[in-house]
Amino acid sequence: RTLAFDVETGRQVVNTEVFRIRHAGIINPKNSRASPTPIVEGDRVYVHFGADGTAALTTAGDIVWRAQFSYDSMHGNGGSPVLYDDLLIVSCDGADTAFVVALDKQTGKVRWKTSRRQPWDQAYSTPLVIRVGERDELVSVGAYRAASYDPRSGKEIWRVGYPEGFSNVPRPVYGHGLVYIATGFNEPSLMAVRVDGTGDVTRTHVAWTLRRGAPLTPSPLLVGDELYVVNDTGIASCLDAKSGRTHWQERLGGNYSASPIFADQRIYFLSEEGVATVIAPGTQFRRLGTNELDGATLASMAVSGASIFIRTGTDLYRISTKANSAVAGAGYAQPPGRPQAIFDRAVADFRNGHIAESVAGFDALAKLVPDEAPQLWQRGIALYYAGRYQDCRAQFESHRTVNPDDVENAAWHFLCVARAESPERAKAALLPVGPDPRVPLAQIYQVFRGTLAPEAVLAAAGGRPESQFYAHLYLGLYFDALGNKERALEHIRAAAADRYAAVGGYMHTVARIHLGTLQRR
Known part of the structure; x- marks a missing residue:
């Protein structure tokens, strides 16, 4: 089943039976039949139940398409799907067969299907799309080896082996030119693998291996270095x-x-x-x-x-916190006088390009809950696109009182002052920030401060899609503030690309809106 709940109240608003399983087998007592995480994109929800089926629904709970791929998964389902442009990609690893399959996200039809190398066995990991130089790679962890594939064709690029490892659960993590892979049961280790190879890279591209304290189930977490x-x-x-x-x-x-x-x-x-x-x-x-x-x-x-x-x-x-509950998150529609409903409407208006309506909603919310107004960084961005640069500046100065370490807040303050006065005045008025460990936010701040060349931001971003997105977004915004439309378009086009929609979230919407404003000038 697919369930949805009102963010504000917890009330169930969707309950749809997606698949009916007639002969359910025994699964691991720690597992359920709904372990994979759904993906929400626009008005679509993609759900995966392992060998029991994969489907797309509307956010209202109507089924758009269903697909099913048979394989023998001893402990039930585990790994989640991943979106890449117009593809929904899942890893299917069983004792009887193992493969990675890409579905057309609009229809559920198979676009490509690549078998794993033998021997096969169970695995429960989620694939990861990364950017390596000028190419995208899909890293998928399976039993006995992990492999990188071309996400458009399914062709294998490289593979790394761990002959005793199977039943892998953790998702790979990527940064610093390395992908971090958990080798699974029974003796877990964590491998750091350089991603610029081809073929079998087991002997050539393993940078280091952790053997003491490695996880069997939880995924690793990368924060900065x-x-x-x-x-x-x-x-x-x-x-x-x-x-x-x-x-x-x-x-x-x-x-x-x-x-x-x-x-x-x-x-x-x-x-x-x-x-x-x-x-x-x-x-x-x-x-x-x-x-x-x-x-x-x-x-x-x-x-x-x-x-x-x-x-x-x-x-x-x-x-x-009580303070944040009035303005946090995006839920289903509420009566129009409630803070959450006003926030949701303002966010939706902004996503749809209705800037004046979005600003009106955020202004109403700031008046309704004035103590929470500093939290509304979304209001500041909407004010920027409405041309209310002094109000925009004030919003980000206010937001600094509740989020003093945020480089993005300082960047938007810079953009507002640059529009209202000049880039030179914006640099002089740049807000101080504390330590922001997100890569490459520290480098972005130095560029806005005038102490680092813009090229260093992309170098710091490396191959991580999220880091690349923020590098392109803020370089584009920076060049636009300086009046360099050509360089601004170069980076904003990159940030607005579909491949960054999942990692960019709300800020990907900002990239698309800014691209539209640049193209209309």
């Missing part, structure tokens, strides 16, 4: 992402299936026993707090706006 992992028995480690050197290793307590997440300059670990441990990112271990929920928690936390969503064995939780 540090890689964070927690193994299934609760030992957390912080590694130098480039060398594999261990900065610290601490026992958190409890058992772990959920992957750690990074949000609001904090790292969150969630144990199977429902205990969340919050730490500060960095090369020294610093615990900020612990919180506990009733019930078993095996699923990873999800973050939207200023809210965290946690699914336990019996309940779905939305966790947010």
